[in-house]
Structures are given as C-alpha cells and as structure tokens.
Amino acid sequence: MPPINNSINIAHVLRLCTNSVQRARVILLSSLPNRCLLCQQRIEQTGYQQLFPNQVLTGVCQECLAASLYQHEVCLGCGREIAVLQAYCGKCLQHTPNWVVAPCSYHQGLGPLIAAIKYQQQCAPLNAITQQLACRIELLIKHGIIRRPQVLIPVPLHPNRLRQRGFNQAWLIAKELSLLTNIPVDDSCLIRVVDTSPQTGLAGKQRRKNCHGAFRLLDGMTYQRVALIDDVVTTGTTVDEIARLFSTQFVHVQTWCLARAEAPGLLD
Template sequence: MANALPWRLWWLQARALLLGSLPNRCLVCHQQVTEGTGICGFCLDACCYQGPVCLGCGRSLDAEFGFCAPCRILNALPVVAGASYHRGLGHAVAAIKYQGQFAAIEPLCRRLASRVQQLRQARLIRPVSLLLPVPLHPTRLRQRGFNQAYEIAKELSRQTGIAVAPDLLGRCRNTPPQAGLDGRARRRNLQQAFVINGVCSAGSVALVDDVVTTGSTASAIATLLEAQGVSVQVWCLARAEAPGLLDEAVQGSMAAGSR
C-alpha cells in the first residue's frame, strides 16, 4: 500500500503522455477536435443546457428566475452547472474521476465559467472570492492518486482568477461511495464526514465538484461553512438531476398550447 501512490501517479503520467501523442478526439462523438481539447464544440453545445434551469433542483424553467417555487420556499443551496450529466456527458465526466482522463476539464470549465458569469450579470448568484474543492479522505486520495474536484478548481481558477484553497476543507471519515445510495442514505453516510481546518475568512465561496446528484455532499459542507457566516454556492461540471425534470417545462408549454 505504501507504494500505491507512486505507481498510480506513474501510470497516470504515462497515460497522459500516450494520449497526448494521439489525435485529439471528442470524448462524446469520437470525431477529431480541431479547436480546444476533449469535447468538440458541436457536442458541447448539444450537451449543455438549452434554457433556464432551477439552481436548486435542476428543473427546467420558462424564464431565468434562479429557483423554482418549491426550491425558493426550501431556501435551496444554489448549484451552478454548465451541463446535464444525462445528456451525453456522463461518460466524459465519469472518465475524469475513474480513468484520470482530464481532457474534458478545460472545455467544461469554460462553459461553467460562462454560466456563472451569466447568472452573476442577472444578479441571481453572488460573486465569490474563494474556490473550495470538495475534499477526498486521505486513504481515497492515495488510492486514486488525485482529487478530481481540485483539478477542476485549478482550471476554474486559471480561467476566472479566483483563488483556490485546497486544504481548508478536510474529510475526516472514509465513507463508502455515494453511488447507488438514495438521498436519505447519502445524508446518513455523510454525517460528521467533513471538517473545516480553521476559519474561512471569505464572505462568499463556491464549492467545486465534478457532479452534483442529490446535493448531500455539498449540503453537509455548506452547513459547516454557513455556521461561520460564509455564503455558499456550488459549481460543478454537470448536474445529474432527477429524471424528467428537464422536460417538464417543455411538456407543460406544449400542453398549454394545445388547450
């Protein structure tokens, strides 16, 4: 186990060199990418949100309101995502975490940063002064060799100029993976799993992760930060919203037009 990290890093570096010597192919359609890396512009446009969505649950909205009525009542945590995980991006985003395939990070961060800017101009989210990557437990970090949330935060920092604090948050319990758990089990799994290493001096921060599903991880961390008076929002490459939420507004508009 002591040699797991060096071998893992060596394998990732060797893989990166090999991939770098191959033609740049889109991770979605596999056609050659002539500009940028990882995902071609056509697939990026197709996979990203085509209209306003609720920052709380991901539901399609008829206009850019920020939150749907139920999420506004619940004072939901704002989650900003550039795209839906279910509309063709699942494989590319999962490859970041499980295969160390970072080619999709730059174009997806670019779309995420554009979405953040759009929402800020509409005054639907606050400006943030610090990026906080969702932490991994040290054991998981040694096994994987990297924290995908930190890799994403570094690229977002490069594109936006916002500083990253990689060590402010810590994971003090090595919890089982969240995949396959329902919302209640996810929340129970994350109880007392995180810690803030000191005091967060930023008034407004963005938690950074690859994917948000139920938001349990972000909510658990946000509770700790909000106890210090910090305003929290979440930035992720893709959102895995509940099935059907993206289609409800479209279906509702079609039904209204048929009456």
Template sequence: MAGSLPNRCLLCHQSLNSTEAGFCHVCLHSGLYHSPICLGCGKSMQLELEYCGECQKHQPRKVIAPCSYHQGFGPWIAAIKYQGQFAALPILCHALVERLSLLEQQGLITLPQAIVPVPLHANRLRQRGFNQAWLIAHELSQRLQLPLVDQGLTRRQDTRPQAGLNGVQRRRNLQDAFELNVDFAYQRIALVDDVVTTGTTVAEIARLFEARYVHVQIWCLARAEAPGLLEITDL
C-alpha cells in the first residue's frame, strides 16, 4: 500500500510536524497581526487599545480578526468560498480564538452569548453547496462552547456579489437584503463572516439586531482593511 502524502504548509510547502496543520509555525506567525490593531478601522497602533484616536470619536462596531487579508492568507481564505478548499479554515479559526482570548484578557472585549453566521440566499446556497460563514461559525462554536444560532436571520434578496462594487454600490446592493423574523433570546452576539472589507454586509445585519437592543461584535478570519492602515501608527 502506498504511503500517505506528507502534510505540507500551504504557503511554503515545507513538511509540517505532528503539531502543525495548514501552515507551518513560521508562515502562520508571519501572516498574523504583529502589533495592536484598532478594532474599529483596522489601523496599526502603538498601544493595545480598543480604538485609534479617530475611531474613539464615534466608537464603531468592533471587528475582530487574527490577520489582514493582504498579509499572506488572502488566497487561502478566498479558496474556502470560491473553491471549497477548507484546509486553512481550522488553523485560522484557532488563530481567531487566540486573538479573542487575548483581547478578553486585556479587557477590550466581552465574549458574546451566541454566534450568528452571515446567511446566504437559498439560490446561492444551492449553487455553492455550503455557506462558508456557517462553517466558520460552527468551528468557532465548537471551540468556544457558544451556541450557534442559524435560524431567524435570512437573506431575502439574491443580491449580486459585493466584490468589485464601490461603497455606494455595496450599500444599495444590500438595502433590505436581510430579515430578522424571530424574537431573539440573547443580548450579545458575534456576527461571523469570512472576510470584512468595507463592512457593508455586517453593518446591514447589525442594524437589525441593534434595533432590538442586541449588541453586535463582528468576527472574521481576516480583515481587508483600507490600503496603508497597517503602516500607520497611532495612539
């Protein structure tokens, strides 16, 4: 019988040891955030605070991710959604859990009571065969022992993909696209998606929950922040 293929790093293709999966330690470490990140806009900061100076003025929703989409893991996160390749999903979920634990220890976040995945329209779900946000939320639910709530929030419009649209087009595209049609038993939730770019999708959903006085955090595998933010330091 032929032996199994060696377990190799998705980035550098070096063989992984028995304690590694998906990415080797070097590649994983190099792709994760190395400095404090503003939970509002994603800007690099000198001190571990909730928000940069600009975001402190209006304190936007907190977006929590372990890494930048542009710093190495982007192609593998895209492969989850568009190619159904899930090799990177568990290790990036683990990195997100570690990031959450660190922020909680520092008093910068409070863990939610439940996890809610961004839903797909039924047509898109049939075409793709899976909802990547649900898969990520399920993994996080198992690791954090938090309930996964995937009923009640629906995507009632089969909108065009957000990729390639500017901010105005994204907002118009998602106007009234979601519906929250059940009473909700939780006061704090984490809304989960694979990537947050402009935040239009999660903002549209968050407003539905906030209208019912439910506090919303945003969790994702990576943040596609605006160009240049990681090179700027700000107290």
C-alpha cells in the first residue's frame, strides 16, 4: 500500500473547509436585509457574483454603483475627461504630475458613501467600491498605461488620530485591494510623524504647509515601484508630499484611491 502524504491531505481538507466557509458566508450575507444607502432600494445580487465570485454586494446597489462610475476616460494627472485611454491630457503632458487612479469622481454620486466610511464607520460600501478600483487598475495595467507595483502602501494616520478614529480607512482599502490583485501590503515603511490638522476646508497653500514634513520613510527601502492607497485624493497635497520622499530613494510612485475630488469647474 503506497504511503499517504499527510501534508497534501491536510492542505486539501483546509481548502475544502475554506471554500465551504466562503460559500456559507455568501449565503448568509445574501439572506440578510441589505439596502442601498443611496436609493434605499433592496440590493439585488443577480449577476454580481459572476463578476466577483464569493462576494456579496453591500452598501450600494448595482444601479447606483454603475451610474456613479466614470462613464469616460480620465486624465491620471488632473482627472479631466479625455477622448482616448492614455495617461495624461495635453495640459498634464507638459509637467507630468503623479498618477492618480480612481474608478469615480467624489462629486458624482459616491462621495457621501466614501465620507461615511471615514467619519461614520459605515464600511458596508467599501468592498464594492474597492472592487471597481481593482477593475480600473487591471484595465490600465493591461493596456500598458501603468505598471504593476511591487507593494501597496496605505497612507498612514498619526497614532493620535488612529486612536481617536479607531481604524485607518486607507489600510482597510489596501487589504481588500491586496486580496483582489495579489499585491502585498507594507504598512511599516512609512510613518506619520506630525499630527496634522484635517485637510478638509483648507486651501491649497494651507494644505501644503499642513503636510510639509508630516511623513517619514524608514531605512531599508528595497522597492522600485509602489502604489500609495488612500480613500480620496483632492488637491493631491498629501500624496505629493509622500511621493517626494520616495523620489529621494528613486522609487516610482502612483496613487490608488476610491474617488477623486477634482478641482472646481473641471467636470463642467
């Protein structure tokens, strides 16, 4: 009788158990009351699990989600609508700002949900929006617009802010993106050393002053390509400050976020 490979059998049993737990989770979540936070209608799962296996759509219905995503290509520099899939609009080609990848505009539907994630701990829509971000990322990688980074780095909170809020929404987004893209998360190489005031309501010059010197890179950086993860990019002051630190180590930086809050009038 041939010997039994116990390690293979155990691994097989663990995979079966994991799959069973995932299926049970999907069935359970699908059976619970689940209404869209935007339109208050019941969220239907029809067709969604074909796109995202073992995932349950929560927090936002398919109709509101689809209507709030970009319906056109956008410049990765400023967020302006462009006619074809490319990195920059003509204006941004002149100074090539940092890339910002987002699936939607903060001002066109999903802004209240993204704000509720941060300020009200209402995380029900987080997975669905992150999944749309992952789809956008894969499209841009497939067409050679962006390169796949080696690691995801969530924009850190100062320890004081983390204790006050109880969680870092950028870390939650990064962990979900890691599962979807198979790119690891590193939350240890970048720290926030200054407990800055909230950026909301500050003008551009005030934002830059507020963020200057707020972050520090730890020694031993070994990456060449990284993606910063945040919930919303407005003026880009925070991610630009972090990108400046990485540039001193010759590290290429791009930013991935749930939504982009474009400059006033840009979408008119």
